[in-house]
Amino acid sequence: MARYIMLQGTSSHVGKSVLATALCRIFYRRGQRVVPFKAQNMALNSYVTKEGLEMGRAQVAQAEAAGLEPSVEMNPVLLKPTGNSCSQVIIDGRPLGNMSARDYHTGYALKAFDAVKAALAKLEENYDTIVIEGAGSPAEVNLHDHDIVNMRVAKYAQAPVLLVADVDRGGSLAALVGTLELLEPDERDLVRGLIVNRFRGDISLFDPAVAFLEQKTGKPVLGVIPYIEDLGIDEEDSVSLEDKQSLPAAGDLQIAVIRLPKISNFTDFDSLAEEKDVSLYYVSDAGSLGQPDLIILPGSKNTTGDLQWLRQSGVAAAIKERYRNGTPLIGICGGYQMLGTAIYDPLHTETDCDAIEGLGLLPVETTFAAAKATYQVTAQWQALPFLEATLTGPSLKGYEIHMGQTTVADRELSQLTVTSRSGRPCALKAGTARKDGQAFGTYVHGLFDNDQFRRDLLNALRQHKGLPPLGADLRYDDEKERHYDRLARIVAAHLDLDKLDAIMREAHP
Incomplete structure (x- = not known):
């Protein structure tokens, strides 16, 4: 026993x-x-x-x-x-x-x-x-x-x-x-x-x-x-966000994560916070956004409700202002859906609204479905435009948790391809990037836990600021x-x- x-x-x-x-x-x-x-x-x-x-x-x-x-x-x-x-x-x-x-x-x-x-x-x-x-x-x-x-x-x-x-x-x-x-x-x-x-x-x-x-x-x-x-150590719930940094600190790169009311899977960003040249902080009001080098919209358990909060709180307007001034955006899962042009909810899985307008920064539309996608995945991004760089991720590991299906208006856009789900080969699209390199979104959680991809993305931010690149010294699994x-x-x-x-x-x- x-x-x-x-x-x-x-x-x-x-x-x-x-x-x-x-x-x-x-x-x-x-x-x-x-x-x-x-x-x-x-x-x-x-x-x-x-x-x-x-x-x-x-x-x-x-x-x-x-x-x-x-x-x-x-x-x-x-x-x-x-x-x-x-x-x-x-x-x-x-x-x-x-x-x-x-x-x-x-x-x-x-x-x-x-x-x-x-x-x-x-x-x-x-x-x-x-x-x-x-x-x-x-x-x-x-x-x-x-x-x-x-x-x-x-x-x-x-x-x-x-x-x-x-x-x-x-x-x-x-x-x-x-x-x-x-x-x-x-x-x-x-x-x-x-x-x-x-x-x-x-x-x-x-x-x-x-x-x-x-x-x-x-x-x-x-x-x-x-x-x-x-x-x-990975934390269990959003109560622990009270202990996390809420204002930018000294560091070559400042990364702002929007603290949505129903933020989910914020451990996606712990590996970024471990990097020695990164100051990562969580933003819950427009006045605290500052002038980050990168803004991340995280996952959400209530995407439409959090999208409404973004607008009502003024955070959406602050994000768009920074975007117009050249700050890149990344959306993960619910954040990816929010960056699109529209979200449709015909089954009323989240609210009584049939549809809600997105932020309009990616040419994608999302429709909520009854079935939930939960998979460990491998994925690849063959040519991801990000600022002045083109990133590649030939074998990225992560996982999907979402109830939406996202369609892309422009098939020529760079897209993330999921190559396996729960060990079974496939070829499904789970991410989209703007051609100008200023925004991308994906359904794949854990993307930044991939050491080389994370460092390549940070080096693209460093290049954009005129800073020299750094080597991929951090092995996140070893650090844990x-x-x-x-x-x-x-x-x-x-x-x-x-x-x-x-x-x-x-x-x-």
Whole structure:
């Protein structure tokens, strides 16, 4: 039987995902067959497996830290908010449909728990250690009866729980004590230890607080984890964007990503942020756009709604002004659709509108369809005009997640060709570029994770500014491995691993 450990938090965004990633790496480096698990994610940051199934991004990072290929058993239930208290419900990697929050929590959530139990059973067959991540807080009493991600999972698996609080946000002692007080007695018994996360400064100064917590709660404090700068770990949802740069900083190249209200898959740009000559920042209002060297329109879970927001907020006008002054644009997925002339929604998949006018910067039109395209892909761009350069990408890797079909008015335009989907050869168009090299868009996520293509694009920006080119020194996959190892070293140095092992052995001898 596999041994379990579960991380639950006093609230969202206390660092559960990152600590679960650290534990996966620690156990993996020990030689254990470790696997991550989260019963239910609510996030717009998703990923497509080799089988073409969709799952939350946080478990992808945890799988990588554990030396594994991501699979949907690691995250059997995914909720993708679409707006108006509604989410797309994805079970075992496939979309079931849209549900209101009320309909899901009161009518379907407990049915979805069958998928959770089945996924855990599969993982137990193949792994000796399972690191489980909870969501939000187990003390949200309004959600308690329909919870399928916190204490219901812990009880089902008889998993010992570590309760995590974020001291950097303030109120961590009250959060830990209060959360325990709100739990049912049998749930409180499952909490076997406490972790205080993101401590800045001299950790020894926190010793009196540790003594207080242990005396007050009767639970051991397994560790006080320092605040870790430059994590380099994929984040789960848009809450983490609050921690990302919102204004341009010093750097040869300044790249602005538009922070749409329903922004999705913003991890597309993490590799750009890792480049030493790039200052990448997120823009949520027209006044913060500045004068970037490149503007990126990211993916969206509600393309038409975010397109309306662009216009109403004045961000669309600011983008067009920069475009007229020579700033290039790139659109990814929903951003690609927005750059076109029109978006049609005959099935009303997003809104009651039949059609909405696009930004008109690419000669393409998009029609939303009922079927969702989810594939890992390989693609090639034989001659991509970008500013004064012509870029090539003979073997680009990425993935598609979209419900729209885009047609191109001018077939002579440079187009990105998808050469395989989920391992099957094909020849499909999934991107378009202007002839003048000032804008292009694509459905392929992860495009910038391709090292040579990313550096060629950045060097085209450097050439446009009169700067010399740089070599493709950054190997993004290798950089992520270094980040996982660094995270594991720091957490291991501040966590009582012997006590953790004892807790896991006691729960599952």
